[in-house]
Amino acid sequence: MSIVRTALPLVLLTSVLTGCAGLQKTDWPTCAAVGGVVGAGLGATESSAWAGYGALLVGGTAAAYCWVHGDGDEDGDGVPDSRDKCPHTPKGVQVDANGCPPPVAPAPVVEEAVVVKEETIVIRDVHFQFDKATLTPSDKEVLDKVATRLKQESSTARLTVTGHTDSVGSDAYNKKLSDKRAHSVVEYLIHDGVPRSSFVSVTGAGESQPVADNKTADGRALNRRTEIKIDR
Incomplete structure (x- = not known):
């Protein structure tokens, strides 16, 4: 006992x-x-x-x-020192079961939209009536789509229109014809709702700026075109 x-x-x-x-x-x-x-x-x-x-x-x-x-809690975060994987946590900071602050979510990355300052629309499907600047019904269908595209531009956009021909005919004649065709395109686009004030230049370059070989039918077709340059 x-x-x-x-x-x-x-x-x-x-x-x-x-x-x-x-x-x-x-x-x-x-x-x-x-x-x-x-x-x-x-x-x-x-x-x-x-x-x-x-x-x-x-x-x-x-x-x-x-x-x-006894097990201490030096930083006062409520997690014993023996389990605290992040000692010396500042007072008042919320911690997890291991005594560590929760991971900070990365700040969202805001990507700024890249604005293309210059863009050129090349119209090759407008053929006009032979040797004229008169638009055909199929030409108007093409230009209706172009007008819809241009009306989406801001009011500060400036449009420069240049007509081009192939090398068939004299240089002087082609320059005059390309100028008439460029103006014909612009007038139709304005009729379709594109502001007249957006057009800052309408000219004809004739055959002076080819983009293909005028010796072939395919090359001449590529050279017959109207270009609309957009300056934003």
């Missing part, structure tokens, strides 16, 4: 201290309270007069042990 009475206090005290070591330093009041109850019980096994001394002794020992060996 004497062995049990000697060993029991040691077992209980060891259990209390071991449990306190697993707590945080700030839990010392809990350790003190539990140790006090255990100490009082141990003291009472001797006599009622020892209950208070036992409570004071064991409670104080448990509280001190908890403070020395």
Whole structure:
């Protein structure tokens, strides 16, 4: 019986201290309270007069042990130092279970729209009546689509229209014909709703600016064209 009475206090005290070591330093009041109850019980096994001394002794020992060996929380983020993978987190910063601030979402990348300052629309499907500047019904269908496209431009866009021919005929004649055809295209586009004020230049270049070989039918077809340059 004497062995049990000697060993029991040691077992209980060891259990209390071991449990306190697993707590945080700030839990010392809990350790003190539990140790006090255990100490009082141990003291009472001797006599009622020892209950208070036992409570004071064991409670104080448990509280001190908890403070020395308990798990701390140096940065005060609520995560014990033993599990805190991000020590020294600034006060008030929200942390996860590992004591680390949640990853900051990258700022959205705002891509600015690239505005093409210059663009040229090349019209090759407008053939006019033979040797004239008169538009055919199929020509008007093509230009209706071009007008729809141009009406989408801002009011500050400036349009330069140049007519071109192949090399059949004299240079002077072709220049005059290309000028008439360029004006015919512009007048139709204006009739279709493109502001007249958008057109800053309408000229004919004749055969002077070929883009293909005039010796072949395919090349001459490529050279017969109207170009609309858009300056934004």
